[in-house]
Structures are given as structure tokens and as C-alpha cells.
Amino acid sequence: MINISKKTNALGEALSTLRVVWRRRKGQEIPGAILDTIDVIWPEGKPRPLLTHKKQTPGGWHMIFTLMPGVSFNEFKNKTEYFSDACRGLVDIKKVNGFVHMNISTGSMENFYPYSFNPEDYPKMDLPVPVGYDSSGKLVVFDLAESPHLLVAGVPGFGKSNFLHVLIHALLPKALVAVMDFKRLEFAYLKNHCALARTEVEALALMKALNREMERRIDLLDAAGCAKVQEFKDDMPFIVLVCDEVAEIENEEIVYYIDRIVRLARAVGISVVMATQRPSKKLKIFKDDTRDMFLARICYQMADEISSRMVLGEQCPQAAYLPEIKGRGIFKYGMTIKEVQSMCLYLKDAKKMLEGTEKAVSDFAQCCSVKRLPPR
Ligand SMILES: Nc1ncnc2c1ncn2[C@@H]1O[C@H](COP(=O)(O)OP(=O)(O)OP(=O)(O)O)[C@@H](O)[C@H]1O
Incomplete structure (x- = not known):
């Protein structure tokens, strides 16, 4: 007899592995790490932050989230350290016009700039x-x-x-x-x-x-x-x-x-x-x-x-x-x-x-x- 629930579980696991691999594909490691962190903190099926926009910037990434009812801005911001550790970058989270903006700096920086300022x-x-x-x-x-x-x-x-x-x-x-x-x-x-x-x-x-x-x-x-x-x-x-x-x-x-x-x-x-x-x-x-x-x-x-x-x-x-x-x-x-x-x-x-x-x-x-x- 075929065990349907076993099959469904196996399929679910395979899909979620595929999703993780796809998320972390070359060039997308940083947003992938952020989304994986969100999955761990706010499991699917419960109120969670939703990614609405992501864009690579000269120094890293810019991501925008909306928060489902039940997730507060402070709760999200308080996880800054987890996000920073996950993507090995400096994460800055702020609220602008009701949306949550996350700036991630990961770019390699120049080590020296001579003084020049007007x-x-x-x-x-x-x-x-x-x-x-x-x-x-x-x-x-x-x-x-x-x-x-x-x-x-x-x-x-x-x-x-x-x-x-x-x-x-x-x-x-x-x-x-x-x-x-x-x-x-x-x-x-x-x-x-x-x-x-x-x-x-x-x-x-x-x-x-x-x-x-x-x-x-x-x-x-x-x-x-x-x-x-x-x-x-x-x-x-x-x-x-x-x-x-x-x-x-x-x-x-x-x-x-x-x-x-x-x-x-x-x-x-x-x-x-x-x-x-x-x-x-x-x-x-x-x-x-x-x-x-x-x-x-x-x-x-x-x-x-x-x-x-x-x-x-x-x-x-x-x-x-x-x-x-x-x-x-x-x-x-x-x-x-x-x-x-x-x-x-x-x-x-x-x-x-x-x-x-x-x-x-x-x-x-x-x-x-x-x-x-x-x-x-
Ligand atoms: N922005 C910079 N870029 C390159 N070199 C720097 C920079 N800032 C400081 N240095 C070099 O590092 C050395 C120490 O810097 P600085 O005297 O400012 O350190 P400090 O933190 O004030 O130390 P202390 O507390 O002992 O005064 C300086 O000799 C300077 O040449």
C-alpha cells in the first residue's frame, strides 16, 4: 500500500531544499541568507515579514519588507544581529512610509582616502x-x-x-x-x-x-x-x-x-x-x-x-x-x-x-x- 503522507512529506522536503538552493544561487547569497533567517525566526504559516523588493547596490543590497499583522517593526529590528551574522555584512533596518527598509553593506571597501573636503x-x-x-x-x-x-x-x-x-x-x-x-x-x-x-x-x-x-x-x-x-x-x-x-x-x-x-x-x-x-x-x-x-x-x-x-x-x-x-x-x-x-x-x-x-x-x-x- 502506498503511504501518501510519507510521499507528501518527502516532496515537501525536496521542494524546500530546492528553494534553499535556488535562493542561495550564485549572486543571490546575501538575500538568500536573509530569507533563510526569516524562515527560522518566523516559520511559514504564521505572521511574518514579507519581502516585496530587493536590489543590488554598489555596496551590498537593499531589501524592502512589509510586516504581516502580528509582527512589529521593533521585533524585526531587534533581529538585526541575526541578519548581520547570516550575511556577514552590516545590516541597517529602518521604517520609511510604513515599509521596512533593510540596507546590507557587504562590499569590499577602499582602505585609504586622503583628506579632501569642501x-x-x-x-x-x-x-x-x-x-x-x-x-x-x-x-x-x-x-x-x-x-x-x-x-x-x-x-x-x-x-x-x-x-x-x-x-x-x-x-x-x-x-x-x-x-x-x-x-x-x-x-x-x-x-x-x-x-x-x-x-x-x-x-x-x-x-x-x-x-x-x-x-x-x-x-x-x-x-x-x-x-x-x-x-x-x-x-x-x-x-x-x-x-x-x-x-x-x-x-x-x-x-x-x-x-x-x-x-x-x-x-x-x-x-x-x-x-x-x-x-x-x-x-x-x-x-x-x-x-x-x-x-x-x-x-x-x-x-x-x-x-x-x-x-x-x-x-x-x-x-x-x-x-x-x-x-x-x-x-x-x-x-x-x-x-x-x-x-x-x-x-x-x-x-x-x-x-x-x-x-x-x-x-x-x-x-x-x-x-x-x-x-x-
Ligand atoms: N583614516 C585613516 N586612514 C589612514 N590612516 C589612518 C587613518 N586614521 C589614522 N590613521 C593612521 O593611524 C595612526 C593612528 O591614528 P590616531 O592617532 O588617529 O589613532 P587614535 O585612535 O587617536 O590613537 P590614540 O588614542 O593613541 O591617540 C596615525 O598615525 C595615522 O597615520
Whole structure:
């Protein structure tokens, strides 16, 4: 007697094997891996994400899903790590107009890009910052004025300081820049271009001046009926405070003033960029929820998954597995996550680029009412 149910099962298994093989055919391995992962998490016959569109991009794949009733966007997004592992790429999931967009970066990236950037190419941005080139070879630029604070992290030697030089050079034409550098040598060449604080005494003076400036600006905007600096008609230049190695900041008063600026200065055009190897909440500067105020983050090589998640969020251990390439990092801003290769700016070139442009310090002094930083 023929066993029909056995035959049907065998046929079903054969079909599903065929489907897996077909899905993973040459050139389709990435979407195949994503669909296989979906099959495991949301078996057929139950509410599940449905693929509605897929397209290869210069740096990987772009896929669009609709979610059947019973599957939430958060549930889908929370599986980012599974998708990333399955396709060995960086997966970024976001919701646009009710559809779920998944960008997968897998492309091999260039390992080196020399610094070349003109902020005038980004007229819609107040403070354009070049983060680096993505896997499709496109320069990722974000507006620091919108963010308005940026956290830079990574183990030593993989490009934090280099990125800060890139950022400062990109910003100098548009903003007044103040640098807090307890390492004391790295940014010394900027002394005629930025307000530079290299000791605790200088840092405290700078923080007090910035806080006074913040209060002055709040009063001015209030009197003019403006909600933010972009609406203010008179001249009110953007100010960016760059703090290298914030683990060194121990002084309670400095911590207090920086914290105030991070919390209150958004509307008045003052941004803060902080760099550190590992932004643990054990650091004085990140006690309470100060770290959460940094919506934009760039993370170079990290020692382990915990450190990577500390910077990029629970879903993102990838900075622990970045290739050991100087300047290779992961940029996160809001829902966007991208692997990037930052531009390289050698110090000798940085110095050369500034020749003949010594002016910013006096502007800054005027703007912040800092006559002169106290002598060391
Ligand atoms: N984007 C990049 N492209 C190519 N080389 C880079 C890049 N960024 C950094 N490097 C090289 O790597 C070296 C270390 O970089 P950098 O000083 O920025 O590291 P770091 O993370 O700031 O380390 P530390 O915490 O010790 O200061 C530099 O000498 C630089 O030449």
C-alpha cells in the first residue's frame, strides 16, 4: 500500500531544499541568507515579514519588507544581529512610509582616502562633517548642527585623533572651534585657529566662558522670540567644543559645565564632540545619562562586543569585528548605521592647510568674551 503522507512529506522536503538552493544561487547569497533567517525566526504559516523588493547596490543590497499583522517593526529590528551574522555584512533596518527598509553593506571597501573636503558643497547643512566613505564609495556627511553632539570611540591607534583633525578642518570655515586636549601635543598646531585648553586651569576657564556664552545666547534668542540659532537674524556663529580623551576629565567643576552645555546648548548653536577609548558610564563625564545625549556616534575598532554595544547600541557588536584597518569605523546617527573609511589627514598637511588663515582665536575670544586664557 502506498503511504501518501510519507510521499507528501518527502516532496515537501525536496521542494524546500530546492528553494534553499535556488535562493542561495550564485549572486543571490546575501538575500538568500536573509530569507533563510526569516524562515527560522518566523516559520511559514504564521505572521511574518514579507519581502516585496530587493536590489543590488554598489555596496551590498537593499531589501524592502512589509510586516504581516502580528509582527512589529521593533521585533524585526531587534533581529538585526541575526541578519548581520547570516550575511556577514552590516545590516541597517529602518521604517520609511510604513515599509521596512533593510540596507546590507557587504562590499569590499577602499582602505585609504586622503583628506579632501569642501563644506561649500553642502549648502543645506550648517556644519557638514565628513565621516568617511561607505562601501558604495560615497562620502557620508552629516550635519553636526542637527545632531548636535558627536561621540567618537575606539581603541588606541585606529583613527580617533585623525578623525578629530578631519572634523576640525572641515568645521573651521563655518564654526568657532574650541579644543580641550589634555594630551597637550596633538592639537598644539591649532593654537592660532581654535581656543585651545591643555591644562585643567585652561579647561575650566574655557568651560566657564562657554557657559556664559550659552546663557548670553539663550537670553538673546529669548528676547528675539527665536526657538533656535538658525532663526536668529543677527550674527551668532556656531561653536564646536572638541574634547579629546574625556577619560582624563576628573575635575567636578569641568564635568558640571560640560554637562550643562551638552544638555542645554543645542538650540543656541553650541555642539560638543567627545572622544574616548571606551565611553563607560564609570567615567565621570558620562555619569547619569550624559552619554545618551550624543545621538551621532562614530566607533573605530573596539576590543570586544560589550564595548561596541556601549557605543553603537545593543544591536551592534560589529565594531569588535572591524577589519584591522586604520580609519575603518562604524557611524551611527539615529536609525542609520554605516561602515565607513574615514579620510586620512596627516599632521604636516593639516598644518600646511592652515597657513595664512590665523584668525579664529580672536573671533572666538570676542564671541565668548574670553580675553585671553590664563597663563599656565
Ligand atoms: N583614516 C585613516 N586612514 C589612514 N590612516 C589612518 C587613518 N586614521 C589614522 N590613521 C593612521 O593611524 C595612526 C593612528 O591614528 P590616531 O592617532 O588617529 O589613532 P587614535 O585612535 O587617536 O590613537 P590614540 O588614542 O593613541 O591617540 C596615525 O598615525 C595615522 O597615520
